[in-house]
Amino acid sequence: MFLSPLRLWQGRVTVTLKILLINPPYLTLTSLLATGHQIPLGLLMVGGSLLDAEHEVRLLDAERHHLSYGAIVEEVKRFGPDIVMTGHAGSTPAHPVCVKMLTAIKWACPEVLTVYGGVYPTFHCEQILRHEDTVDVIVRGEGEAVSIDLVEAIESGVSLHHVLGIAFREGAQPILTSPRPPIQDLDVYRIGWELIENWDYYQCFGLGRAAIIQFSRGCPHHCTTCGQRGFWVNWRSRNPVKVVDEIEWLYRTHDIRFLTLADENPTTNETEWRRFLEKMATRRVPVHFFASIRATDIVRDAAILDLYREAGILYILVGVESTDSDVLRAIKKGSTTRNDLEACRLLKQHGIFSVLGHMVGLKEETWESFRTSVAQLIHYDGDFVNVVHVTPHSWTEFGRQVRDRLTVQPDLSKWDYRHQVLTQPNLSPWKMFLAVKWLELRFHGRPGRLWSILRMKNPFLRQQLLWTSFHTGLLWLGEVILELMGILCARHPAMAMAPRPDPKKSQEALRQIGESYGKPATRRPKVRRVDYTGFLGDGLSRKKRSGSASKNRIISSGISLAGPALVEQNQYTDTAKCVKDSPLIKIDGNLLMRIFERHPLEGLTVIK
Numbered sequence: 081m082f083l084s085p086l087r088l089w090q091g092r093v094t095v096t097l098k099i100l101l102i103n104p105p106y107l108t109l110t111s112l113l114a115t116g117h118q119i120p121l122g123l124l125m126v127g128g129s130l131l132d133a134e135h136e137v138r139l140l141d142a143e144r145h146h147l148s149y150g151a152i153v154e155e156v157k158r159f160g161p162d163i164v165m166t167g168h169a170g171s172t173p174a175h176p177v178c179v180k181m182l183t184a185i186k187w188a189c190p191e192v193l194t195v196y197g198g199v200y201p202t203f204h205c206e207q208i209l210r211h212e213d214t215v216d217v218i219v220r221g222e223g224e225a226v227s228i229d230l231v232e233a234i235e236s237g238v239s240l241h242h243v244l245g246i247a248f249r250e251g252a253q254p255i256l257t258s259p260r261p262p263i264q265d266l267d268v269y270r271i272g273w274e275l276i277e278n279w280d281y282y283q284c285f286g287l288g289r290a291a292i293i294q295f296s297r298g299c300p301h302h303c304t305t306c307g308q309r310g311f312w313v314n315w316r317s318r319n320p321v322k323v324v325d326e327i328e329w330l331y332r333t334h335d336i337r338f339l340t341l342a343d344e345n346p347t348t349n350e351t352e353w354r355r356f357l358e359k360m361a362t363r364r365v366p367v368h369f370f371a372s373i374r375a376t377d378i379v380r381d382a383a384i385l386d387l388y389r390e391a392g393i394l395y396i397l398v399g400v401e402s403t404d405s406d407v408l409r410a411i412k413k414g415s416t417t418r419n420d421l422e423a424c425r426l427l428k429q430h431g432i433f434s435v436l437g438h439m440v441g442l443k444e445e446t447w448e449s450f451r452t453s454v455a456q457l458i459h460y461d462g463d464f465v466n467v468v469h470v471t472p473h474s475w476t477e478f479g480r481q482v483r484d485r486l487t488v489q490p491d492l493s494k495w496d497y498r499h500q501v502l503t504q505p506n507l508s509p510w511k512m513f514l515a516v517k518w519l520e521l522r523f524h525g526r527p528g529r530l531w532s533i534l535r536m537k538n539p540f541l542r543q544q545l546l547w548t549s550f551h552t553g554l555l556w557l558g559e560v561i562l563e564l565m566g567i568l569c570a571r572h573p574a575m576a577m578a579p580r581p582d583p584k585k586s587q588e589a590l591r592q593i594g595e596s597y598g599k600p601a602t603r604r605p606k607v608r609r610v611d612y613t614g615f616l617g618d619g620l621s622r623k624k625r626s627g628s629a630s631k632n633r634i635i636s637s638g639i640s641l642a643g644p645a646l647v648e649q650n651q652y653t654d655t656a657k658c659v660k661d662s663p664l665i666k667i668d669g670n671l672l673m674r675i676f677e678r679h680p681l682e683g684l685t686v687i688k
């Protein structure tokens with residue numbers, strides 16, 4: 081029903097489909113300035129199983145090549161796939177980009193079936209299928225087995241109702257099939273490494289070619305801010321020997337020198353983890369790892385931290401989250417500040433770098449709370465701090481707890497932990513930004529830390545610390561510059577990168593975009609003129625607190641425009657429905673925002 085003519089392969093009745101996996105062009109400063117670009121592991125895992133099912137599969141890494149939507153469309157046309165599949169590790173903030181990309185593809189090639197997967201679409205599948213008619217099917221949960229079933233059903237004309245773990249549209253109605261049970265033996269599916277066209281494109285931490293690999297999936301803990309447990313359902317691991325074989329093969333065949341362990345919690349099963357480390361150490365494969373490991377498990381493994389080092393573990397992200405014991409209890413971290421301190425001490429003693437994941441916004445922040453946190457983090461004496469803003473994902477316990485709290489960030493592409501999302505009563509957004517930047521600077525720039533790096537005896541460790549400190553500094557600077565530009569443009573709309581809206585011009589621009597992608601005229605969205613002023617952030621939250629409802633206000637963020645603008649309301653005809661059903665709104669064809677139900681949008685008015 082969806083497909084272009086199916087190809088018969090080698091005269092047999094077997095049908096092979098052409099599938100294009102696209103890593104969407106979601107760019108972050110983290111990849112550009114700090115870590116380096118990474119392989120899209122999720123897509124490679126889906127791709128491996130599809131290749132084994134004898135389909136023709138290609139990977140287009142639009143993120144790595146910084147491709148525009150137009151260039152992606154050209155590639156799609158060139159390859160001529162039956163199915164386009166997409167999804168991104170940074171799932172929530174990448175969602176707007178995925179939708180824009182699929183929209184462009186669908187406009188140009190309406191016959192292509194679009195399949196979308198990953199964490200955010202899994203938990204928002206109904207909403208997405210209702211509002212984005214360019215997404216045909218959503219794969220919920222882990223993708224390997226479901227993708228094979230889905231493609232087989234399409235090949236053989238079996239109804240999608242029979243495919244477990246997907247969501248699709250029937251008429252206008254989203255249909256969710258029953259979930260597929262988690263894969264029990266992770267070694268049954270393989271990673272489609274051959275889809276990587278050139279390994280030189282992926283280099284990280286100044287250590288050369290890099291890959292990501294998964295030893296285990298899931299996590300048995302219950303931290304309220306995290307949704308990993310719900311996504312992977314239960315903890316499972318691969319055979320440690322097979323993982324080490326694969327790492328050795330990556331090193332020997334592709335000269336991979338750096339690996340990110342994609343595991344939420346690789347240390348869950350002490351015996352299996354130890355087997356993995358021992359195998360890595362005996363094989364002496366010269367690779368280094370970045371892994372996320374809980375402070376409690378580092379303390380548990382105090383006696384084998386030398387083995388960690390011999391196995392190549394170099395960076396460990398320790399999610400300390402908060403330096404306040406009450407907060408740790410409230411978010412059910414299952415750890416203590418004492419563990420965090422001890423974990424940092426042990427890692428330092430064994431020449432392993434600790435990256436402290438510190439989450440702000442878990443309580444009512446003040447300048448004082450920031451001062452206390454930085455003092456405590458310095459006391460832990462970790463090597464780096466990665467400050468993240470608490471982000472209320474709807475599928476987490478924390479997300480449900482704060483449902484009614486206002487957000488300062490309706491732009492989903494900024495739900496990336498680097499931007500504040502929830503309001504804070506004591507600090508306005510720009511003060512929160514300043515406080516975070518001050519904390520990072522205070523932690524990384526303290527003379528004692530810099531001096532100890534320079535004095536470090538091991539030249540490899542010193543060089544690595546310098547490399548990472550330099551790139552962390554670049555990221556810090558990049559974020560400050562972007563924020564300042566955003567503030568300037570918000571205060572002085574004339575300075576915004578997008579020109580001040582000219583309704584006639586904008587309408588013309590929209591028409592051209594539609595036509596250049598070949599979108600049929602009947603499907604062109606309705607364009608209405610909406611008057612909106614102001615920006616969320618400081619202004620809105622202050623007004624709300626003082627009780628004066630803001631009329632004619634659309635919540636906007638970042639670099640934006642004040643004044644009348646053209647708003648495209650996908651599939652909606654009236655404002656009330658638009659607010660109720662949380663549509664995607666496009667302003668002057670260049671700013672996409674998702675408006676959530678809980679947002680105070682009663683002031684939105686449509687002017688003919």
Ligand code: B12
Nearest residue numbers: 110122165166167169170172197198199219222223342496
């Ligand atoms: C490795 C990693 C990174 C690496 C590499 C990212 C990359 N390009 O792959 C680095 C350090 C660069 C990174 C950066 C970021 N990350 Co990150 N990262 C991870 C980590 C540790 C593992 C991701 C992974 O590879 N998982 C394993 C793969 C196999 O899982 P998967 O991608 O989900 O794919 C499976 C399914 O989802 C599904 N699937 C996925 N896509 C598709 C598509 C189709 C068509 C189908 C059918 C199925 C399917 O099938 C796959 C196989 O079962 C996770 C935490 C975690 N443990 O999950 C965070 C995580 C994914 N990162 C996250 C974020 C937010 C980011 C950043 C935005 C942070 C920032 N501000 O910079 C950036 C994005 C940068 C970028 N350009 O990628 C969040 C995403 C939150 C969310 N759910 O929305 C996570 C979950 C961390 C967290 N604590 O919440 N990250």
Ligand code: SF4
Nearest residue numbers: 299301302303306344
């Ligand atoms: S934050 Fe880490 S330890 Fe806590 S539930 Fe998530 S993956 Fe597990």
